């Protein structure tokens with residue numbers, strides 16, 4: 075599988091690149107800064123420079139699947155959240171349609187199903203994620219929406235707790251485990267159409283994803 079990872083420079087996307095390469099996939103890592111290429115090429119990915127707020131169409135040529143791991147980050151205001159997490163995401167759905175890419179796994183957020191569940195200070199962010207998820211699910215792409223709890227840089231445990239679509243509780247999860255969940259979804263066509271929240275738990279990832 076030729077996998078395009080958007081938001082590949084760091085965080086969950088960087089971990090997904092490394093895991094997918096180790097699983098034998100061809101990985102194209104989309105980055106904004108060419109200086110980030112060496113590190114990603116060093117782990118066996120190819121790189122493409124693109125920006126969710128600029129040129130990105132060329133990144134989708136000859137791709138089999140897309141994993142969206144980008145985000146404007148917690149230090150930016152609502153305007154950047156709209157431009158990256160919502161409009162940037164929608165532009166990638168259009169690029170998939172234009173290039174015949176069918177498979178798409180979205181890294182969304184816990185509580186994106188109901189932004190009013192979130193703290194007032196992040197409701198604009200949850201609303202952006204909510205809208206992007208809905209547009210993706212209505213797009214005709216073969217989509218899976220992964221909604222993790224608070225992300226940590228702890229080592230992965232390989233064990234999770236899933237709620238379809240809601241968990242009804244908060245929690246955290248290492249980025250490494252979210253990447254493993256996304257990769258497991260990409261490898262299992264039965265997850266097409268699935269929308270779920272995920273935090274750390276006791277179920278091995280293959281078992282949890284296999285049950286979807």
Ligand SMILES: NC(=O)c1ccc[n+]([C@@H]2O[C@H](COP(=O)([O-])OP(=O)(O)OC[C@H]3O[C@@H](n4cnc5c(N)ncnc54)[C@H](OP(=O)(O)O)[C@@H]3O)[C@@H](O)[C@H]2O)c1
Pocket residue numbers: 080081082083084085086087105106107124125126127143144145146147158162181182183184221222223224225226249
């Ligand atoms: N933090 C949490 O607790 C939490 C919880 C649930 C869900 N999430 C979501 O999970 C996702 C990943 O979060 P993370 O903390 O693992 O990642 P992160 O460290 O915040 O990295 C964000 C990535 O998005 C890229 N990016 C930002 N703006 C971009 C643009 N205009 N065009 C292309 N790429 C762009 C960044 O690239 P640069 O290096 O160029 O900046 C970076 O690779 C985000 O969507 C976030 O909202 C986060």
